[in-house]
Amino acid sequence: MQNSITRRRFLGQVNCAAISALPILSTLLNLKLVGNAATPVLNDYKALVCVFLSGGADTFNFLVPRGTTEYGEYATVRGGIALPQANLLPITPTGLSGLSLGLHPGLTGVQSLFNAGKAAYITNVGTLVEPVTKDDYDNSLKRLPRNLYSHEDQVEQWHTSTPDIRSSKGWAGRAANLLQSGNANNKVSMNISLAGSNIWQSGENTLEYSISTDGAVGLDGYDASNTDLGSLDGLRTKAVDSQLGFNYQHLLSQAFTTKKAEAIDAYKFFNEATNIELPAGVTFPDTYLGAQLRMIARTIASHGALGHNRQTFFVERGGWDTHDGVIAAHAVMVPEIDAAIKAFYDCLAALGLQDSVTLFTASDFGRTLTTDNDGADHAWGGNQFVVGGAVNGNRIYGNYPSLYSGNPLDVDRGRLIPQIAVDTFFAEMALWFGVPKSDLHLVLPNIGNFYDIASSNKPLGFLP
Numbered sequence: 001m002q003n004s005i006t007r008r009r010f011l012g013q014v015n016c017a018a019i020s021a022l023p024i025l026s027t028l029l030n031l032k033l034v035g036n037a038a039t040p041v042l043n044d045y046k047a048l049v050c051v052f053l054s055g056g057a058d059t060f061n062f063l064v065p066r067g068t069t070e071y072g073e074y075a076t077v078r079g080g081i082a083l084p085q086a087n088l089l090p091i092t093p094t095g096l097s098g099l100s101l102g103l104h105p106g107l108t109g110v111q112s113l114f115n116a117g118k119a120a121y122i123t124n125v126g127t128l129v130e131p132v133t134k135d136d137y138d139n140s141l142k143r144l145p146r147n148l149y150s151h152e153d154q155v156e157q158w159h160t161s162t163p164d165i166r167s168s169k170g171w172a173g174r175a176a177n178l179l180q181s182g183n184a185n186n187k188v189s190m191n192i193s194l195a196g197s198n199i200w201q202s203g204e205n206t207l208e209y210s211i212s213t214d215g216a217v218g219l220d221g222y223d224a225s226n227t228d229l230g231s232l233d234g235l236r237t238k239a240v241d242s243q244l245g246f247n248y249q250h251l252l253s254q255a256f257t258t259k260k261a262e263a264i265d266a267y268k269f270f271n272e273a274t275n276i277e278l279p280a281g282v283t284f285p286d287t288y289l290g291a292q293l294r295m296i297a298r299t300i301a302s303h304g305a306l307g308h309n310r311q312t313f314f315v316e317r318g319g320w321d322t323h324d325g326v327i328a329a330h331a332v333m334v335p336e337i338d339a340a341i342k343a344f345y346d347c348l349a350a351l352g353l354q355d356s357v358t359l360f361t362a363s364d365f366g367r368t369l370t371t372d373n374d375g376a377d378h379a380w381g382g383n384q385f386v387v388g389g390a391v392n393g394n395r396i397y398g399n400y401p402s403l404y405s406g407n408p409l410d411v412d413r414g415r416l417i418p419q420i421a422v423d424t425f426f427a428e429m430a431l432w433f434g435v436p437k438s439d440l441h442l443v444l445p446n447i448g449n450f451y452d453i454a455s456s457n458k459p460l461g462f463l464p
Contacts, residue, residue, distance in 0.1 A: 042182035042309040046433055047300055048172065049313045049344075049359040050200060051289075051337065052158075055321035056151065056364040059382040061330060062107065063121050063396075064088055065403065067100040073404040077369045077414055081326050081376065091115065093396045101400065106334030109342025110385060117393040118345065118354070119385055120462045123400045124409070125425050126365060126381040126418030127154060127163040130449045137411050149378040149415075151321070154364045159199040161423050161444050171426055172312045173203025174443040175435050180206055182434075185307025188216075188270050192299060194292045195316035208314065209266070211299075213291035216270040273305035274298045279350035285339040289317050293344040301351050310434060320363060324375035337361075345387055354389030358429060358463065361385055369403055369414025381409070381418035384425070390432065390463055397460045421450045424459045432463040 061081065065074050066088050075082040088102030089111045103111050113119035129143040136142040145163030147153035157163040159170040176191050183190055191201035193208040201208035210217060278297055284290040292315040303311060317337055322329050341359060348354040366382025381401075398420045401409050409416045423444045430443050437453045451459045 042179065042434060045303055045309050045353070045356050047303070047311040047313065047357045048429055048433055049293075049296060049357060050172070050315070051341070051359060051361050052155075052195070052200075052314065052316045053320045053337070053361060053363040054155065054316050054318045056154075056367055056378055057320040057361075057382065058322055058326050058330070058367040058376055059363065059384065060366060060369060060403070061326065062104050062334070062385075063123065063383040063400070064102050064104070065099065065400070066090065066102040070099060070403070073402065077403050077405050079371050080374050081371045083327075091394075093121075094394045096396055099400060101396065104330065104334050106331065107338045108335075109338045109345075110387070113342065113345060113387055114385075114394055118389060118391055119387045120391050120393045120395045120397060121383055121385050122420060122425055122460065122462070123383045123396055123398040124381040124416055124418055125384055125398065125420040125422060127157045128418055128421040128423070128450070129164045129446060131421075132417055134408055134411060134417065137417060148380060149365065151364050151378070156199060158362050158364065158422060161426055162446065164446070168199060168202060169204065170198070170200035170202050171430070171443050172201045172314075173199075173206050175203075175430055175433060176201070176206040176310075176312065177203040178436075178439055178442065179310050179434055183308050183310060188266050188306055188308075190308050190310050191312045191314075192296075193314040194295060195314055198314050198316075201312060201314055209270070211270070211295065213288070213295045215274060215295070216267045270306070274302045276301055278347055282343060282347040282350055284343045284347070285336070287336050287340060289315065289337055289340040290343065293340050294347075297344060297347045297351070300348070300353060300357060322367070322375045323377065324373040326371075326375045341387060349389070356390075358386060358388035358390060358432065360387075360425075360429065366416065368412075369410075369416070370405075377413065379413075379415040380411075381416040386429075386462055388463075392462050392464070395462065397462055420460070421446075423447045424450045427451055427459040428461075428463050431459070 061083055064083055065071050066085060071085050083104065087105045089105055089107060090102050091111060091114050093101065110119055127145040129145060132142045132144065137144070143164060145154070145157055156166070160167040161171045172191060180186055180190050189206060189209040191206055191208045193201060193210050194213065196210055198208060276298060278294070278301065284294040296313045296315070299313070300311065317333070319329065319333055344359065345354060348357050361384045363382060363384070366379045367376035368379045370376070401407065401416055401419065405414070409419070411417060423446050427440060427444055427447050430440060431437065435443050440447050440453055447453070
């Protein structure tokens with residue numbers, strides 16, 4: 001043998017403790033259990049796609065005032081990181097009077113979707129436990145999110161929508177707890193991640209199914225077609241197959257082996273179901289986010305073969321912690337996410353599924369309006385956008401805040417108190433996704449602080 005490891009030594013090492021820890025952990029994380037909730041009636045197909053901009057995106061340079069007075073306030077407070085007024089992409093939102101807004105020059109695709117009524121902006125949205133004013137903040141009169149301005153804590157809170165308590169359960173995971181039994185097949189979780197393990201998709205009896213841009217991820221080195229015992233992968237495959245066929249007396253060992261077999265089965269099932277060609281004429285950009293969204297499009301197109309009436313997807317694009325160099329960083333990253341999202345929407349339209357999928361952006365927090373070192377510090381409220389055929393677009397949801405120094409929402413250096421809670425933002429999507437109003441508090445425990453479920457009105461109104 002060319003490998004220095006002997007067969008006896010290798011087979012002796014291949015056991016529940018010795019096979020690569022990461023694939024085994026992935027196997028356990030992909031465990032799929034069916035909940036006890038009543039089976040919902042899901043006769044249609046819907047999907048939510050979260051594009052998480054990790055690091056805290058400076059989104060007040062995504063959506064910018066263009067009017068003479070408002071732009072002057074923006075330029076004064078932002079200083080050296082203000083975008084030139086002439087470079088802003090104009091938008092004319094429906095129902096918005098007295099305020100002219102524009103987009104970052106890299107958002108040409110979002111501009112076209114916005115103007116076509118297929119995209120909308122949610123302005124000054126962020127984590128809240130309850131509505132807060134500057135006086136409440138200054139005098140500690142209301143509960144605030146834990147550890148404001150902390151990356152780790154704010155990411156967790158965007159995922160869980162419980163900023164008052166720590167939680168390992170996300171709101172997409174809680175929604176899946178209620179809805180997963182409405183799927184025809186749960187061999188593969190309805191929550192699918194291209195960014196590994198995450199809290200957003202973790203529930204009491206649901207977890208994300210992690211895939212790569214090429215498809216499902218199997219056990220490290222396992223290849224059912226490899227019978228070459230002269231190779232390390234062939235030996236590993238033979239050893240795993242031997243384990244799977246062994247009748248363990250120890251219940252934990254048997255359960256572990258059963259779940260490993262289920263993971264191998266799910267791997268084959270997923271890759272066979274998604275082995276399709278996307279419509280010709282749509283080109284995804286040659287970027288990591290482009291590859292992620294292309295794989296999501298393939299999975300969405302295969303939802304019938306997977307037996308899914310509901311799916312969620314999680315992707316991530318890092319690099320937004322711009323304490324300096326924000327203009328140069330955004331010049332690269334903003335067009336990247338824009339091109340990928342526009343190609344994704346165009347692909348959905350070619351598939352005829354654009355009305356069934358809603359994509360939204362999220363991030364740790366916004367950034368300070370003030371600057372030093374040509375960047376900005378961690379802040380609070382920010383601007384996010386939603387894209388989809390069902391979106392009531394060409395609109396701004398929420399009141400775009402005044403950006404002058406010392407405005408009533410500014411608690412420090414242009415850290416703006418959110419006027420829209422993430423709970424309200426997420427409630428709109430959860431209801432559209434199929435969560436009953438009566439169960440909304442099970443998905444978003446604090447929603448009663450921001451929205452009356454007895455109301456006939458939508459939380460925000462950007463989805464039907």
